[in-house]
Amino acid sequence: MCLANGKIERIAVDAVRKEANKPGSFLKPEIAESDKGISFDGNITVYSDDSEKKESFSGFVPVQVKGTQVRTFHSNNISFSLELKDYRNYLKTDGVILFVVEVMDNGETKIFYKSLLSMELSILISQYGKQSTKSVKLRPLEETTLYEVCRKFLNEKTYQSNYLIGRDYSIFDEFTGFKLNSMTFDPSNVKTSNIFDHDFVLYGVLGKIQFPLSFGRFDKISQRDVITFRANGELFDLNTQIIIEELITTIEIEEIFKIKINRKDNRFNYKFTKFHSLAAQLRALPLIMNLFLGKTVEFNGSTLSLDSNTEKLKVQYEKVTKHYAEINELKETFEFFGIPLDTEFEKGEDANLFGILRTLRKITLENKLIGINLEEPGSGRLINLNIANRRIVVFYEPKSDKILINAFANEALNIKCFIKNDINGEAIPYSIYILLNIDSLTSCNFNPRIVCESFDQFDPFIDEVTFTHSINFCLKCIKAFDKSGDRRLLDVAKYIIMKHNEKQGNNRDHNNIVLINLLQINYRLCSGLSDLETKALIKLKYEEIQKNDIGLLFCINVLLKNRTEAQAVYEQLDNKTQEFYKELPIYEIYHDLLQM
Known part of the structure; x- marks a missing residue:
């Protein structure tokens, strides 16, 4: 009807x-x-x-x-x-x-x-x-x-x-908090507990005022945390990301293993994603082996288990067991070359990460070069070895019981190195790390303690030759910091430079060079200078104005953040000197100053 x-x-x-x-x-x-x-x-x-x-x-x-x-x-x-x-x-x-x-x-x-x-x-x-x-x-x-x-x-x-609607909230960074609200979602009510079935409004909170920012529904909910798993009577604390969608739950463990569960029909699929790090492999693989054995895994009030009777899982278990044994062997290689176990590797399209790591292990076991071609294999040297997107520095000594060692190991301190004084031909003891380039200083096995101790074995500022080499090495450390963000490099540079201050030399030019470089290190460490350091620079500035040392005045104005003066002084330098300063780390601060 x-x-x-x-x-x-x-x-x-x-x-x-x-x-x-x-x-x-x-x-x-x-x-x-x-x-x-x-x-x-x-x-x-x-x-x-x-x-x-x-x-x-x-x-x-x-x-x-x-x-x-x-x-x-x-x-x-x-x-x-x-x-x-x-x-x-x-x-x-x-x-x-x-x-x-x-x-x-x-x-x-x-x-x-x-x-x-x-x-x-x-x-x-x-x-x-x-x-x-x-x-x-x-x-x-x-x-x-x-x-x-x-x-x-x-x-x-x-x-x-x-x-309040549709405004440009340029004060977004000033919000003291954010709030999500829904007029229909109620997790205590079975009929309204599906969070993916409700509309939400995001508010920015500033004091007692709420500003509506956006409106929509959840596509997924992600939780990233250290989660405790229990399997076969053992506990595993693992970095885990859980992504919940309306029908699919994805669990990614230590960024190396991902399992997707369809909650509607309880189907699942899994895959190994990437190597990530040796530490991640060592933490996650024992749990994954339990999973492939059919053991029940408990976490966050939930359980997960796979049917171990399937032929696919049996084959997978054997592969993972073999892989785990190999990972444990690689642990010894990592420790030998000083590679932190938590070093993260990104596998490129053509990079055979496991192949490189296996070769590295084989070199240590057989004590002969494999896969490394040297123009003069009869002489010792520092070598950069690339491992996917990472680099390690090793010392090659063909006549030693170990032809390759970690370049930053304690035994590297015994390696003799000399620099030649071009005036009198004298061989002056020096640190082997003078041979490092900027890429070497950003290697994953870099050890600042060993580098500092190597500079304890001699006076790095005993004469003009050592002064020049030591300052240049510190400049390389600062540039390496600008490239990598590793503050330990600044600590090394500061440690070496302070050795000059302990000497209290009378060479004014040397003292000024040391001061400028010490302050640019502190500038980077503290995102600026202290009042005391600023006053010292202002005093030096007035002294140097009379001498018209343009290069020094440029550095002083940069560190004082006098943008206009720094730019004016820089323009007074000839083209060749300008190009020279562009290669110095002080130019990095100058470049940032120009962007302000």
């Missing part, structure tokens, strides 16, 4: 009125039965109690009621289309509650609702404003109560006035 449109609308309005007039619902419906209004059918007055006195008044909720005849009620959410003109009118009043009432031919009804507030309306109009109509999703009212819907509408409306 097909009902008349007018009757459907009257039944729909009557159904909403009945909900509003239920005992315990502090509402007063004022809704017209004829759809003659402009986008609105009336409003519902909300009170804080059942007295309906002036002092219990909470506010008015604009409403729009639509009726539609159906053969059977929808069990889940429904979609309903409205004209964009209606949405624009809703926005002018800071929102509306839309009711769509399904009506059966026997008069039975089911109410669906949608709270439309300014944030969602603004986005909807912006994205679909050129269309004539746009549908929205409505939820069944039986999940909650009409009073709760109206109360939450008024509360949320407070934070979503038209005045």
Whole structure:
């Protein structure tokens, strides 16, 4: 039986009125039965109690009621289309509650609702404003109560006035916090506990004010933390990322192993993702072997187990067991060459990371060069070895019991190195690390303690030759820091330079060079200079103005952050000197100064 449109609308309005007039619902419906209004059918007055006195008044909720005849009620959410003109009118009043009432031919009804507030309306109009109509999703009212819907509408409306919507919040960094809010999500209610089925608004919080920033739904929820797993009576604390989507849960362990579980049909798939680091492999593989053995793994109140009887898992278990044994062997190689176990490797398209690591181990076991071609294999030297995206420095000594050793091991301190004085031909003891280039200083087995101890074995500022070499090495350390961000390099440079200060030399030029380089180290360490250091530089500046040492004045003004003066002085330098300064680490600070 097909009902008349007018009757459907009257039944729909009557159904909403009945909900509003239920005992315990502090509402007063004022809704017209004829759809003659402009986008609105009336409003519902909300009170804080059942007295309906002036002092219990909470506010008015604009409403729009639509009726539609159906053969059977929808069990889940429904979609309903409205004209964009209606949405624009809703926005002018800071929102509306839309009711769509399904009506059966026997008069039975089911109410669906949608709270439309300014944030969602603004986005909807912006994205679909050129269309004539746009549908929205409505939820069944039986999940909650009409009073709760109206109360939450008024509360949320407070934070979503038209005045706050769509503004450029340049103070984003100044927010003291952020808040997510949903008018429909309630994890304590089974019917509304699916977080992927609800709309949320993100607010930026500044003091007591909430600024609406964005609106939408969750596609996924990600948790990254150290999670304790239990398997076969053992505990494993592993860096884990858990990504929960509507139907899929993804668990990634130590960035080396990923398993995806389809919660609907309990199917899963897994794969090894990347090497990451030896430490990650050593931590994660024992748990993964338990998983492939069919052991139950417990974590975060959940359990996970695989059917170990499948041939695929048996083969996989054997592979992982073999791989784990090899990883343990590589641990010895890492320790021998001073490579931190937690060094992260990124495997490129053509990089055979395991092949390189196996070769490195084979070299240590067989004590002969394998896969390394040297032009003069009969002489000792420092060698840079590339391992995927990383580098280690080794010392090659063909006549030693160990042809390759960690260049930063204690025994490297016994390697003799000399520099030649070009004037008198004297061989002066020096550190072997003078041979390191900037790339070598950023190697993953770099050990600052050993480098510092090597400079303890001689006077690095005994004469002009050693002074020049020592300052140049410190400059290399500073440049290596600018490239890698490894603060230990600044510590090494500062340690060496302080040896000059302990001597208290009388060479004014040397003292100035040492001061400038010490201060640029401190500048990097502390993101600026102290008041005492600044005063010392100002004093030096006035002294040097008389001498017109342009290069020194340039460095002083850079460290004092005198941008205009530094630029003016730099322009006084000839082209060749300018190019020279571009290669010095002081130019890095100057470049940053110009960007301010």
